[in-house]
Amino acid sequence: MFPAVDKSESFPQRELAIGEFWKSQNIYEKTLVARAEAPSFVFYEGPPTANGMPHPGHCLTRAIKDVFPRYRTMRGFRCERKAGWDTHGLPVEVEVCKELGIHSKEEIEAYGIEPFIQKCQKSVWRYMQEWERLTERLGFWVNLEEAYVTYHQSYVESVWWSLKTLFDRDLLYQGHKIVWWWAQGGTALSAGEVGQGYREVADPSVFVKFPIVMDDKAKKLGFDEKTSFLVWTTTPWTLPSNQFVAVHPEIEYATVTDSETGEKLILAKDLVETIAGKMKRELKIENENGNTGIDLLELRYMPPFDCFYKKHDTTITKLQRFSFGDDDVEDLTAMRIYAGLSQSGLKPESVEKVFQLYGKLSNSSLAWRVVPAGFVTTESGSGIVHQAPAFGEVDYDVLRDQKARFEGEGPELINCVAPNGNFTDEAPEFVRGRKYEDCNKDINRDLKQRGLLYHQEQYRHDVSFCWRAEEDRLIPYPRESWFIRTTNYKDQMLANNSKIHWLPEHIKDGRFGKFLGSNVDWALSRERYWGTPLPIWVCQETGKKQAIGSYQELLDKPGCTGTEVWDEAKAANPDLPDDLQVHKPYIDAVTYDSPFAKGATMQRVTEVIDCWYDSGAMPFAQWGYRGQESGPERERFESQFPADFISEALDQTRGWFYSQLAISTLLWGNDEARMSNDEQKKSTFDIRHSSFPYPHPFRNCIVLGLMLGEDGQKMSKSKRNYRDPSEIFDHYGADALRWYLFANQAPWTSIRYSEQSIKDSIPEFLLRLWNVYSFFTIYANIDGFDPGKEVGSQGTEDRGWDAAKSYRPMAERSELDRWIISELHTTTAKVVERMDAYDNYAACQAITEFVDALSNWYVRRSRDRFWANDKQSPEKLDAYWTLYECLITTSKLIAPFVPFLAESLWQKLVISVFGDQVEESVHLCDYPTSEVAAIDEVLSARMNLVRHISSLGRKARSNAELKVRQPLASVQVILADTTHKDWLVEHAAVIAEELNVKKVEYSDQPDQYVEHEVLPNFKLLGPKLGKLMPKLKPALNQENGTELLANLRDNGKINITIEDKKLELLPEEIEVRIKAREGWAAANAKGVVVVLATELTDDLVAEGLARDLVRVIQDQRKEIGCDFTDRIEIGIVTESDKVKQAIEMFGDYLADETLANSITQKSIDKIAGNSVKIGEHEATLHLRVAP
């Protein structure tokens, strides 16, 4: 016996029980044990941060991360799933600061780095429980117990090892990074913090003359000593730090003469009038043809303050340009880089011009030159922009790009403002030691006195202020920072990227490829506290540096001291996790003797690293791999690299997807630079896959769309535009959510979260399948169908039940059985094919269609067999076996998608009857495979046709307002394509039953019912006919379709004339459609017309009434709570002769259908009658269970 279906139990309730079962029986672990020797399918978990609550978006990620490993496991792979947690970074610090009510770095240091770090470590687990609960409740199988954690010592050391490797290969260097700087507080702010404090203020907007330096080029362009660039800026205080002026290469520039002073100015032609208006004087354009920005490039000028100019005057000439010939550089991307225009949106031809110009020049100076920039506009200012790379990120990029073209000494970055906001001693004397923001006026006054200030005005714009000190402005400011030379590996990263299978595909060359193409060196260091410490120690005397690859390596250094700081902390607080010893502040205390200078010590730099580096290092750091030649770490790493599958949301393109690829490429790329380093060559861990020559860390990556809130906005905590996932689990269940996520759209669609849609996915699929199962159980139990008893110890796998005595070979079963089994195999083939291609959406659609066919055609058409009285008839047993097989296979098919429901079905249908002879969980089974022999495409097509005809018949009935209960004499079926006609004739009974008609006829003379329409086959005729094509359809339309067909039948072709051109159309070049003629109760579609005979005879009417009676009686049975098998007695009292007649004529039928022992036309004693309506007629129905 199968356990009865408990109707009071909800899906969520069953899921909880299943979850308990998995846990108590260690099913997940068993799936791994079962595949211990199998080939591996490698999955990487991109580590989430557990210091915030999980939201529905995380459900999508985790659901997708679950379905493919489950699928591959059932397909015979060993798929370990190591969980991981991202634990470092600013967000953690911000959380802790909030808790402490403090903000600045000063406050953190006042609070104490040591307690602060300890709080950070605790804080990262704040929502751990919620995450684990979500993971478990969603059915995401992943090894949480052995999760990797980025702050763990072994992880940190792994990261150190990789950084040491890069350092030793000269891929780590120090440079500047422009950050948003709070000078008063002495700290940088994160982008998020900056965004909080924008305000509109009025600033000076000044136009300053930069006199041109008269060299050959200036002379050639016709300038003279009185010529100046008219340069615009809104930050006069940055003028002493001027390094370039920027022009747009495509803008036209004019040279004008000031009518009052006679001086000449260079500015954008479009702005001449505007500025003349401001000055209220005439500016006479001297050169009507003008120059474009390109013409002005490389011209030199005198900066407004000479403090740096003087100092570097002698060094600038030393700079040598990298030489390159035209042959070296072919593609535009390379040109952009050489021309220093990698970030600009310039036209290709402009880039090429700049590139060629630079190629011709042999020597130049680095600073105080005209350079090209794409961001210059003519919307405001003068079209010539002052560049102080120290105080702007775009300005800094210009410097970086320019520097790339030179080698030798030169002014690196000109900056005469100290971090506290005061001018340094390098600044002009009158501002030294003063706050930068107090000096704008004095600088302007000075410029005016020296005749350099052309114009000044006020300018309103948005400026960022510190969100915790309202009056303090933030300024872009350069900070020393460590960089990874990723740009050296750009080509290799691109090559690696090309080998990755991205879904959707456009990520490869689109978002991700473009991002790689404009790669800049990775700014690695952070001036923060909670992160992986940068493992670089500096000689306090010489400034020389060393990288350290592990804690032990550090301890082994001669003269190593400072570990007592940790020891004392640990002694005072034994609960401190040992992992903290490799963190700030403890690690900062550890020093050792400098190998570079006697008596000097090596001390660690103060920075920690970008936490994206942590996550990108996970392919090896999750195992604590540190380059070992052998051992368990090496083995784990080697066997689990690269990943076959990863998946995260779109926002990870610049995050985890990039960090993984960059780190892997740098560590294991096989470029020349890398190979020339002998020392490294020796210890190289060489990963070469024959089919994947590049070490890309993952082979397949599904990039998920972002999940938006109900309102279409980004999900946000403050807006509360989504429900807590746990509510969804409680109301609808994890399977409902999973199926909604898998089956409704491609995973990269950015879906709008919709509770209603989750709700809707239940009846559409889950409940429908459940009902089929429920139907099966009810009747199997009634009839005592027990596969377990028959099959015994054979189990269900590999058709163990072939041994069962009532199990007949498929060939002996009915067509309907063979059909559904064929559909089952077709579905299986499709699901496997799509899932192998990481296409869960199409796979789910195939499953949905199958369950629909099973429920709405197989079960429906098999009901007679399930209801038949003879419990042992072969036909009945066939139906049970077939449906049973379908349900079991379906439970396996759906197991990766809706693991709970699948398990429920497996437990109730299989375990209940086979016990421990079979796999104790559906997830331990092999995934179904399809047998070609079981697939019968012709049968499938024919069955579809029957379903189609039935559907049309119902439509015709509906049109004619003849309900299905009313039998009709006949239908005529007319087929445009008669391929399957003979088969259909044999199966007329099915259609007759579906449509409740006595006879189905396949009309030989359809002309009275239908008209034919001949349409061209566009695909075949299009290329042949060309321009005549559009005229063919109307021409064919005008002809009589029936005649055309006769023509075709007689001559094998159709002759038609269009515009005096005679055409012959072959049978395959046309398509014949048929359409019902007016005046018939008919419906047509897809080459089929169904025509109803609408006349009703007395007999038909009586039969209709009998069926109505059945319905009324069944209703009554239900009302009084009859079991399906209860026998009843019926009394019907009516005045209607027609009803009386119907009862007499169809008494047996009525009794049979309703399990009535007797039907009388009298009332039954003590049983109250019920007034009912039979068709148009009144009657009173008495009904009781037979004694």
Added chain:
RNA sequence: GGGCGCGUAGCUCAGUUGGUUAGAGCGCAGCCCUGAUAAGGCUGAGGUCCCAAGUUCGAAUCUUGGCGCGCCCA
């Protein structure tokens, strides 16, 4: 401002290499069925495939340019 993606029914989304009646589910309307029954099914209405131009015999699909939305970057 740049890059990428998207725009198809009231809603959520499919739509393979261009081929002439553009699909599904929900919702809505009408109906059916009733031994899966606080289920199930059928039918219908509903579309300028964002707009414009182009390529083509033919465009939801390809190209270009707009408009709108989203994400990332600046």
